Amino acid sequence: MIIEGKQKIWADYQKDIPDDHYFYVRSCIRQAFWPGSEVTFLDITRNKLGKDFYENPYHTTCGGIAYHSDTIPQETAMTIIARQFALMKESGYENYVCSCITSFGCYTETLETWHEYPELEAKIRQYLWDSCKKEFAKPKYLAHASDIIYKFRFEIAKQMKFPLVNVKTGKPLKVVEHIGCHYSKMFPSKGFGGAEYPHVLVGMIEAWGGEVVDYPERRHCCGFGFRQYFVQGNRGYSESNTYKKFESMEPYEPDLIITNCPGCPYFLDRWQYVIAEQTGKTYGKNGYGIPALTYEEVAGLVMGYDPWDLGLQMHQVAIEPLLEKMGIPYDPKKKYQGVNGKDLGQPQCPSCIKSV
Amino acid sequence: MKENIIIIGGGAAGMEAATQLQKLGLTPVIIEKSNALGGHIAQWDKLFPAFHNAKDVVSKMFDNVKDIKTYLNTEVTDIQRNADGFHAVLSNGEAIDGKAVVLATGFDLFKAERKQEYGYGIYNNVITSLELEKFFRTRKDERINNPKKIGFVHCVGARDVKVGNTYCSKVCCTTALKQACEMKEVFPEAEVYTFYMDLRMFGPGYEDLYLKTQKDYDVKCIRGRVCEVSEDMDGRLVIKAEDTLFGKPLRMTLDLLVLMCSMEKNKSIDKIQRQLGIENNSDGFMQNRDMYLGMNDSKQEGVFVAGTCTAPKSLPDTIGEARSVAVEVFNYVNNK
Numbered sequence: 144m145i146i147e148g149k150q151k152i153w154a155d156y157q158k159d160i161p162d163d164h165y166f167y168v169r170s171c172i173r174q175a176f177w178p179g180s181e182v183t184f185l186d187i188t189r190n191k192l193g194k195d196f197y198e199n200p201y202h203t204t205c206g207g208i209a210y211h212s213d214t215i216p217q218e219t220a221m222t223i224i225a226r227q228f229a230l231m232k233e234s235g236y237e238n239y240v241c242s243c244i245t246s247f248g249c250y251t252e253t254l255e256t257w258h259e260y261p262e263l264e265a266k267i268r269q270y271l272w273d274s275c276k277k278e279f280a281k282p283k284y285l286a287h288a289s290d291i292i293y294k295f296r297f298e299i300a301k302q303m304k305f306p307l308v309n310v311k312t313g314k315p316l317k318v319v320e321h322i323g324c325h326y327s328k329m330f331p332s333k334g335f336g337g338a339e340y341p342h343v344l345v346g347m348i349e350a351w352g353g354e355v356v357d358y359p360e361r362r363h364c365c366g367f368g369f370r371q372y373f374v375q376g377n378r379g380y381s382e383s384n385t386y387k388k389f390e391s392m393e394p395y396e397p398d399l400i401i402t403n404c405p406g407c408p409y410f411l412d413r414w415q416y417v418i419a420e421q422t423g424k425t426y427g428k429n430g431y432g433i434p435a436l437t438y439e440e441v442a443g444l445v446m447g448y449d450p451w452d453l454g455l456q457m458h459q460v461a462i463e464p465l466l467e468k469m470g471i472p473y474d475p476k477k478k479y480q481g482v483n484g485k486d487l488g489q490p491q492c493p494s495c496i497k498s499v
Numbered sequence: 500m501k502e503n504i505i506i507i508g509g510g511a512a513g514m515e516a517a518t519q520l521q522k523l524g525l526t527p528v529i530i531e532k533s534n535a536l537g538g539h540i541a542q543w544d545k546l547f548p549a550f551h552n553a554k555d556v557v558s559k560m561f562d563n564v565k566d567i568k569t570y571l572n573t574e575v576t577d578i579q580r581n582a583d584g585f586h587a588v589l590s591n592g593e594a595i596d597g598k599a600v601v602l603a604t605g606f607d608l609f610k611a612e613r614k615q616e617y618g619y620g621i622y623n624n625v626i627t628s629l630e631l632e633k634f635f636r637t638r639k640d641e642r643i644n645n646p647k648k649i650g651f652v653h654c655v656g657a658r659d660v661k662v663g664n665t666y667c668s669k670v671c672c673t674t675a676l677k678q679a680c681e682m683k684e685v686f687p688e689a690e691v692y693t694f695y696m697d698l699r700m701f702g703p704g705y706e707d708l709y710l711k712t713q714k715d716y717d718v719k720c721i722r723g724r725v726c727e728v729s730e731d732m733d734g735r736l737v738i739k740a741e742d743t744l745f746g747k748p749l750r751m752t753l754d755l756l757v758l759m760c761s762m763e764k765n766k767s768i769d770k771i772q773r774q775l776g777i778e779n780n781s782d783g784f785m786q787n788r789d790m791y792l793g794m795n796d797s798k799q800e801g802v803f804v805a806g807t808c809t810a811p812k813s814l815p816d817t818i819g820e821a822r823s824v825a826v827e828v829f830n831y832v833n834n835k
Contacts, residue, residue, distance in 0.1 A: 144621065359730070
């Protein structure tokens with residue numbers, strides 16, 4: 144590996160991101176999968192970094208899942224996006240940041256398509272007016288939320304309490320980075336580091352003390368791939384993609400996987416359970432799996448947030464071995480407690496992958 | 500009085516054009532930006548399809564131009580048309596006048612790092628065809644350490660919409676097969692694979708080379724493009740490709756991957772080209788007047804083109820064009 148080669152590419156694919164004042168839109172599935180992630184993002188940007196990130200309660204899904212599943216036409220998806228942009232305009236913002244990678248891909252694709260085909264933009268303006276009586280302005284800047292954390296990764300590092308270091312050995316944790324396909328594979332110039340060697344998560348890992356693992360199937364899809372999973376008959380294909388990735392990364396003995404997509408951490412997490420049940424094989428040490436976390440969860444961990452406030456109990460793969468490696472204190476009794484200490488009950492433990 | 504002919508470029512086309520112009524009684528002057536004549540071909544070891552020593556060919560060309568005035572390490576910084584022809588200012592501070600200008604500025608090799616998915620400049624054992632040729636000449640390259648499994652990727656930077664080059668680079672197919680055979684000679688135990696889109700064996704002896712590559716050297720030619728290269732824990736290369744004849748995706752672990760880089764127009768001549776009013780064609784090379792009867796003429800009077808400045812060409816094609824440009828220039832000067 145010639146690191147200078149990657150560094151040159153990283154230098155070629157940089158973006159100037161505005162410092163402040165963003166209109167934030169959530170992901171439809173992340174709130175269900177990883178409910179702590181978006182809350183943590185807003186808390187870090189607003190309260191730890193002192194930035195203005197505004198959420199409009201009337202915003203909706205971007206339509207990306209329906210669009211990529213071929214259940215709605217592109218014009219419909221564009222009209223939904225136009226409505227989001229109209230809300231941004233009404234709220235007095237010009238910088239747009241989305242939580243979801245697929246949304247980022249859809250917004251980018253829409254803006255690029257309108258740039259190439261202005262007549263289509265005019266048509267969508269009319270559709271939006273006819274359906275909602277709204278007018279939109281295109282964002283001056285479009286970012287993915289991981290771009291924001293990347294931009295402020297060193298500021299986060301200054302507030303870091305638990306770096307990505309094994310407290311017992313003093314060595315950096317070995318971290319696999321997994322980029323959502325829709326981040327920069329369609330438009331390489333829109334992502335930090337381009338399409339082949341994205342820097343957006345690598346930058347976070349290095350700034351927070353970890354060591355990046357580059358393995359042969361790094362670029363391979365997590366296994367979500369929309370129709371690979373949504374069509375029930377294809378789910379074996381979904382799982383086989385995930386299996387391929389884990390088989391490839393296994394020799395490197397990673398401590399952690401960090402992702403920037405709604406689906407990737409879900410499939411990299413849940414399929415580990417299925418693979419273990421089917422084959423008896425686990426990829427972490429001592430019968431555990433490898434935690435697959437969102438970048439907000441990792442940012443929260445290094446900054447000292449309580450693991451259960453981050454929602455890490457929502458992961459199938461047990462997080463406790465990672466917390467112990469990083470020296471993060473946690474109360475096992477609070478893992479399944481809700482608001483005001485209400486006992487939520489413990490999930491059934493799987494038989495082949497350790498859960499605590 | 501002998502007439503000066505300004506030849507920009509001292510590669511195969513420039514040297515051969517100068518040789519023929521001198522034989523026709525004119526006075527060619529070669530202006531070469533690098534420190535030696537010979538261009539790309541001087542960096543080559545053997546030539547396809549019959550494995551001739553490149554050095555033998557280049558040496559004869561050197562002999563032919565030894566009495567021709569040549570400027571090395573020199574570029575044309577400014578060129579203007581005047582009543583007698585052209586006035587060129589050189590980077591060494593001198594100026595020369597000529598009745599005609601021959602652009603024989605050759606090509607740039609496609610920068611392999613632009614195809615990021617192949618990992619050139621990132622993974623140690625990914626090299627270019629030019630670097631392999633240097634290995635054949637010197638037998639020195641730390642990356643080539645008794646490889647057991649070797650791959651060649653055709654069309655790197657050619658026939659590729661993604662990099663903006665839709666043209667065929669013409670010589671890479673035959674070069675890949677030549678180099679594959681040579682690798683088998685150096686490393687007889689190695690398995691050698693080439694990944695191609697189509698094998699374009701258009702010249703005399705090329706098809707024979709293709710058959711020989713498979714029958715005598717046991718090189719496996721796979722019809723399919725490599726889409727991704729990565730590195731495993733041992734530093735070996737893991738490639739993904741498609742075997743389109745079997746209709747199946749393919750993964751393979753290799754010790755060495757050679758990228759057959761295409762030709763692109765030499766961009767260092769852009770300023771002078773603009774001053775002379777020569778446009779580019781749709782492939783980004785220089786536009787000639789007519790592809791059939793005016794292939795050596797530009798659309799500007801007194802400005803001629805030869806060799807790979809107008810399109811990718813093999814060495815025989817380049818030499819043929821260099822000879823024909825000499826006739827065109829001779830006729831132009833004598834009819835003026």
